[in-house]
Amino acid sequence: MQRTGCAVVGGGPAGMMLGLLLARAGVQVTVLEKHGDFLRDFRGDTVHASTIRLIDELGLGEAFRGLPQSRLSNVALPIPGAGLVTVGDFASLKPPYNYIAMMPQWDFLNFLAGEAAREPSFTLLMEHEATSLMFDGGRVTGVRYRTRAGAEGAGTAGELYAGLVVATDGRHSVLRRAAGLQPKEYPVPFDTWWFKLPRHASEKGALAGVVPAFREREAMIALFRDDYYQMGYLGPKGQDERIRSEGVQRFRERVAGLRPDLADRVDSIRSLDDLHWLDVRLDRLRRWYVDGLLCIGDAAHAMSPAGGVGINLAIQDAVAAAATLAPALLRGRVTVKDLAAVQRRRRMPTVVVQTVQRIMHRVVFVPLFEGKRIEAPSVLVFVLRHVPVARRLLPRMIAFGPRPEHAPGFARRPGRTQPREAT
Template identity: 65%
Template sequence: MRRLAGLIPREYSVPFDVWWFRLPRHADELGGIASIVPSFGPDEAMVALFRQDYFQIGYLTHKGQDARLRAEGVERFRERVRRLRPDFADRLGAIESFDDVQMLDVRLNRLRRWYRAGLLCIGDAAHAMSPAGGVGINLAIQDAVAAASLLAAPLRRGQVRRRDLASVQRRRQPPTLLVQAAQRRLHKILFSGTSAGRPAGVPRLLVFAARHLPRLRALPARMIAFGPLPEHAPPFARR
């Protein structure tokens, strides 16, 4: 629909793809074993996300490696996972074949203009996000809340003008710019080359602070959860 409407996104380079899969979660395992902070190896990283009855695992390595990884075979892939997270070694049999592994071609882009007469793009349609930080769904929901707040009255009148659609982009574009800039910076840190089990480009002091200072750890969590411009449901939606 974007292409048919003549809305062309600006594409940003992304240095990695993500292979998603699930691993079983034991009943006595709490959230501590999972973390959005990656485990690093040479030219690869892995995150483990806590779900209700399983772990959602993301394996990251350089873009364009899908065919090579699959050609190496599933046992070699299990070994890559085992090397990054030895504590998951007891459940890697859950990866029976590459049918259990889904590759995400990571894209990062943004429309220059989100609308034309009769059409408004929000969420991924307006700005495809990297999975870094897991903020794509947050921004999409915030876009929807802003659109509801700004367009409800014009929709009731039956007169949605271009400037009404433009007001949604004006409100939601600044946080999108900030988050995508942060993601591009994070990409450079994560995949400028990894060594010694930590990403190149990250100062040791920052790594120490992130691990040992609870208040500092809370700042990125709050930014991920609420974003730089939180939205709130309009009064008519709370009735």
């Protein structure tokens, strides 16, 4: 019989951070990840200042800054009639937390996995896919899983008993569904199609950026990477079948129309198989837990890509969960009251961020995809450009978010590495 103190299902940012923190508390923790590695394209790659500060508090700042990354120093949006308006200039924040790091998520996850592996109570099981929950008298007591092995895909099935199961398995959470937890869904007007375009040698450099482009009924963003642009085409929800039926040449024309400066490389989109469709969702569980099971991150609240805050909100969930639950796990009994305390702490930041995203959807994207002209109120533009309080508070809200968490004392490792000033 396999047994662990805490079974964390899903090796994304929330799952790996929670595993690291609990292991540093001395909790026997096992993370189950269904894939064989972390190498998957088009996952969120922004690491906000709140997470960078957390990494420093864990004593990992120097190692983190040694990973391949670029720095985003401000966020600006093109506003009709006003040009490019800066909504967040991180230079106004105190170093070394005056930027957002942009790095491949697989590098970040490998980094967390490597640090967690230093802890004797940590176990990472790759190619272990959780399939269902186990119950005893109405309490969740563990997970059932299957593995993949061999060239023919032969594998095994197994059971892992745990004092607590934490679902970090994303917006399509298997465990959330198995527990009978139903999220409240909010309307989302768009989906996103991710793809790559090459970046010429003359365009390469350390500069990070997020470049948006708008046209009637469609939009696109470009994220800078070392040798390519990560592109996101935004179109009305439910249009994947139509876009694919129009063929690759029509999609290339859409890209060239939105970004004429990149029209010389659209032939690198070889087929529509190069597009990764994201069915954008915005939802939130009314209750994040049942006895023996807690959902955090996207499993508790799927986020829109608007603002790029999903990863960091999930990591903050993991910190709050570790700080609250580690003592109970070490005592050998996590109660429903303990799980409710995690939701109570993290519900407000989640509601705030999702409310902002819903406003962005209603004000920007609904009119855009209905073919209406987007007009920014002149008062808003004036405030963003000239009111000192707004120019100080907005960057902090973007970089840190509401109620950023600090590393619990048991997880800190002073003296190993120290934060350094940003350059």
